[in-house]
Amino acid sequence: MNFSIFARISLYALPVLFLLVLGAGLSRRVKVYDAFVEGAAEGLKATVRILPPLVGLLTAVGVFRASGALDFIIYLLTPLASLLGIPAEAMPLALLRPVSGSASLALVSDIVNLYGPDSYVGRVVSTMMGSTETIFYTLAVYYGAAGIKNIRYTLAAALFADGVSVIASAWICAFVFGR
Amino acid sequence: MLNYIWAGMLLVGFVVGIINGRLEEVTQAAFTSAGKAVELCIGLLGIMCLWSGLMKVMEKSGLIRFIARFASPVMGLLFPKLAGNKKAQGAIVMNLAANFMGLGNAATPLGIRAMEELQKANAGSDTASDSMCMFLVLNTSAIQLIPATVIAIRMDAGSAAPSEIMACVWFASACATLAGIAAVRLLSRSGGKRNLLHGGSLL
Numbered sequence: 574m575n576f577s578i579f580a581r582i583s584l585y586a587l588p589v590l591f592l593l594v595l596g597a598g599l600s601r602r603v604k605v606y607d608a609f610v611e612g613a614a615e616g617l618k619a620t621v622r623i624l625p626p627l628v629g630l631l632t633a634v635g636v637f638r639a640s641g642a643l644d645f646i647i648y649l650l651t652p653l654a655s656l657l658g659i660p661a662e663a664m665p666l667a668l669l670r671p672v673s674g675s676a677s678l679a680l681v682s683d684i685v686n687l688y689g690p691d692s693y694v695g696r697v698v699s700t701m702m703g704s705t706e707t708i709f710y711t712l713a714v715y716y717g718a719a720g721i722k723n724i725r726y727t728l729a730a731a732l733f734a735d736g737v738s739v740i741a742s743a744w745i746c747a748f749v750f751g752r
Numbered sequence: 753m754l755n756y757i758w759a760g761m762l763l764v765g766f767v768v769g770i771i772n773g774r775l776e777e778v779t780q781a782a783f784t785s786a787g788k789a790v791e792l793c794i795g796l797l798g799i800m801c802l803w804s805g806l807m808k809v810m811e812k813s814g815l816i817r818f819i820a821r822f823a824s825p826v827m828g829l830l831f832p833k834l835a836g837n838k839k840a841q842g843a844i845v846m847n848l849a850a851n852f853m854g855l856g857n858a859a860t861p862l863g864i865r866a867m868e869e870l871q872k873a874n875a876g877s878d879t880a881s882d883s884m885c886m887f888l889v890l891n892t893s894a895i896q897l898i899p900a901t902v903i904a905i906r907m908d909a910g911s912a913a914p915s916e917i918m919a920c921v922w923f924a925s926a927c928a929t930l931a932g933i934a935a936v937r938l939l940s941r942s943g944g945k946r947n948l949l950h951g952g953s954l955l
Contacts, residue, residue: 583918590898594806598813605809612808613801615857620793620800627789633761635785639777640769673754682792682905683785690911699906699917703899704924706892709753714860715888716880719867723879726939727888734893734932741927745920 623675630679638683659743662694666701667739671732674707693752700742705735795908796901803900807855816858819849830890830933831883833873840869844887851894863891882940889936893928896921 598605637643643665650664659667662684670677681702688694708731716724769778810816820842827834827841834840843866850859866887874881899921906914 583913583916586898586918587915591806594810594813594815597815597818598809601813603809603812605813608809608812609805611805612811613805615808616801616804617797619804620797624789624793627793628786629758631785631789631792632782633758633765635781635788636765636769636778637761638765639781640765640767640774641772642764642768645768669757673757676754676757678901678905679789681902682788682909685905685909686788690906690909690914695906695909695911696917696920699899699902700920700924703896703902703917703921704928708892711892712888715863715867715891716884718864719871719874719884721871721878721880721884725880725885726936727880727885730885730889730932730935730939731892733935734889734928737931738893738924738928741924742920745923746917749920750916 623678626675627679630673630676631683634676634679634683638687657740657743658747659740660694660697662688663697663701663739663743666698667736670701670705670739671708671735674710677702677707693746693750696746696750697743700746701739704738704742708732708735792905792908796904799900799904799907803854803898803904807853810853811855811858816846816849816853816855819852820845823849830886833881833883834870837869837873840866840873840883843869848890848894851891852897854896854898854900882936885940886933886936889932890929893925893932895925895929 595605598608634643646665647661651661654661654664666677666680666684669680681698684698685695690696690699708728712724712727712731716727766778769775823845824841827845831841831844843862847859847862847866850862867884870881870884870887873883899918902917902921903914906917
């Protein structure tokens with residue numbers, strides 16, 4: 574089942590966004606090129622900043638996979654994954670995602686390169702990565718800033734939403750692109 | 753936490769590698785993965801600069817404010833206890849709008865300001881209010897318009913259509929947001945004073 578409307582929306586989103594942003598910028602007399610260059614410099618800094626953690630984390634993921642330990646964990650999680658309708662290969666990412674953004678990024682890159690970005694697993698992990706957040710980090714920053722010690726049910730609700738997102742990612746990718 | 757995960761992955765990896773007799777593969781993987789990380793960053797560099805540049809134009813064009821104006825009618829429904837508190841509502845909407853646009857750098861200060869406003873309404877207590885719970889669950893589950901990093905990774909891996917997963921990302925995020933709102937509503941009603949999942953010890 575290939576629902577081309579999803580693919581079409583995705584296809585149009587980027588050009589339309591460019592048109593809107595540049596149109597809004599020009600109409601408000603923003604120095605769009607200067608702003609772009611300023612932002613691009615920030616992008617450069619951000620990318621350089623993630624290089625050291627990525628070296629550490631991709632190495633750990635690589636060693637973990639090459640030893641056979643990752644296959645074993647995937648094997649252990651297969652029953653749970655099939656119960657939820659998620660590919661077992663995406664389960665390690667589902668567990669790691671709320672905890673660490675950079676480690677998840679390393680894992681997504683590893684999976685996408687191993688199975689191919691246009692495979693079912695590749696699409697599912699891409700969708701999962703895009704639709705979920707580093708919950709623990711976000712809660713720590715914001716509650717820390719407000720001086721809150723008892724966060725009550727926030728973590729439970731956030732993890733529940735995260736789980737829904739993981740399952741929805743697997744289902745929508747199967748629905749739109751097929752398995 | 754990441755310290756333990758990282759060390760754990762390496763330690764378990766090497767020990768299992770020794771047990772499985774895959775020492776050579778493991779050693780090889782350590783070196784090639786380190787190299788791959790550098791290649792990945794170089795592959796990401798162009799598109800990350802492009803996006804950050806466009807995001808900066810967005811920010812300076814006042815598009816966050818524009819989106820925030822559209823979102824404000826929903827605020828009353830989501831935050832019944834903030835009726836009339838324009839300052840807190842405004843900061844929340846701005847943060848969520850910045851997140852929507854993928855403006856991580858702009859979103860965090862806005863979010864912290866929103867939390868400070870919420871804390872004023874919370875009378876300085878160190879227990880989270882229902883509004884705070886709702887705000888953070890929205891924040892962690894909210895839709896991102898362009899998942900730029902994921903698209904960059906897919907492009908780097910040679911995808912035929914790197915951005916084809918975008919509509920799927922929106923769908924999954926929308927499901928998460930609705931689930932999050934439902935969860936907050938339910939938990940805030942059913943004696944949410946209890947400390948679920950040891951949440952209090954998180955910080």
